[in-house]
Amino acid sequence: MAVSTPAVGIVGTGSYLPHEPIDLEHYLAAGLELSPMDRGPLFRPPQRRHHVKPGDRASELIERAALPMFDRLGLDPARHVDLLLTNVLLPDDLFTGSGADTAHRLGIAPRTVLDVHNGGCASFQYMMEIAATFVGAGRARGVLVANVQNTAGQIFEQDGNRFKQHSLVAGDGCGVAYLAAGAETGGRLLGVRTRNTPSTARDIGMATDDGRHYWESGPSVLDVRFDPAVTKDTVEFGNRIVPELVRELADECGFDVADVDAFITNQPNRIFLRNWRTELDIEEERHLNTYDRYGNLYGAAVPVTLHDAVTRGRIAPGDLVVTAGFAHAGDFAAACAFRW
Missing domain, CATH: 3.40.47.10 (Thiolase/Chalcone synthase)
Known part of the structure; x- marks a missing residue:
């Protein structure tokens, strides 16, 4: 949408x-x-x-x-x-x-x-x-x-x-x-593009080795895990969904992806970062991230990196800034564009 x-x-x-x-x-x-x-x-x-x-x-x-x-x-x-x-x-x-x-x-x-x-x-x-x-x-x-x-x-x-x-x-x-x-x-703010894929919502969740629910007492350590049966599908979907939404947003707002001055996404790992910018043909210097200094910041990655870019002068007046990301195993994804 x-x-x-x-x-x-x-x-x-x-x-x-x-x-x-x-x-x-x-x-x-x-x-x-x-x-x-x-x-x-x-x-x-x-x-x-x-x-x-x-x-x-x-x-x-x-x-x-x-x-x-x-x-x-x-x-x-x-x-x-x-x-x-x-x-x-x-x-x-x-x-x-x-x-x-x-x-x-x-x-x-x-x-x-x-x-x-x-x-x-x-x-x-x-x-x-x-x-x-x-x-x-x-x-x-x-x-x-x-x-x-x-x-x-x-x-x-x-x-x-x-x-x-x-x-x-x-x-x-x-x-x-x-x-x-x-x-x-x-x-x-120029526009926002979102997509819900509810069928993937249970492909990630809190998990324990003994199968207890997170609210139940027990000795096992609580962790976050993807469903191993669909991990490959999750990775492929994550690689695809972010570029798709960015292109759809560009069409809706009337700009070319090639004109994006600063591209900021969530930063799960280096592979997703590489694949997203490669698919969109965005040079590495335009795909801003703070991964090596702060790691995977999940939902905080976009605003933290945006503030870092503004503070360091990486974003200038007139720049077209696009932010994007996908959540969990892909049940929600979104992109938005700004004219700075």
Whole structure:
């Protein structure tokens, strides 16, 4: 589905990476042995990543990313946030999500608070669509969007998980963006393209060696696993879906993929990054990522990398910026475009 957007745009970005970075040498010293393939250019783990620690709350990460952003913008969030959208991979609280505690920490009381849980690694684009819908309906003028990845330090660092391939590439972090109606600076939202594929929703999930549900007590370690029977299909689908949506978005918005100045995606591994830009014929220098510094940031990868690019001057006025990603085993995917 494509969504044309009202006059709304990103006027500020921010990020927060918890604690000191953990180098790959930390794992090698702890007994990790890399195969010759794992040492190669496509399969080697990221050199660094950040991990949350026990007691770190997702709302705290959002606070540390958002408040400096509002300070830079010279805005009081209590007066300028009507809609708060959060996506947190591992919510701190079982029933309430992270939105309410985030609002409390920021000292805001938005008209609407939504925890957008199902968007996963494509949730940044999904929240752009929701923000544009609310602004277009006159229900919001200022929107705070926040993505948090916090499973690396809480699930993947546990004994029994630490040296697994998906654990080694995962990092924790938070990315935020502030959108405003009628924004004349920053990134003007041109359009959003989304696709739901519900049949793949159960191809990934929480799993234990003894088969217990995640809420049941037991000695086994909780992990995240793909259905091994469809792993090949999942990889092929992930390789295909992101370029498809980018091309569809380009057609809807009237631009050529060749004209994209900055392409930012979720960053599961180096292979997906390579395959996506190869399929779209986008040079590596235009496909921005923070994988080697921060690892797989899941849903937070797009806003963290966007803020990094803006801060480093990798995005200039007039640039066409496209962000995209797919979630979980592909049950949701999305792309969006901005004119900076």
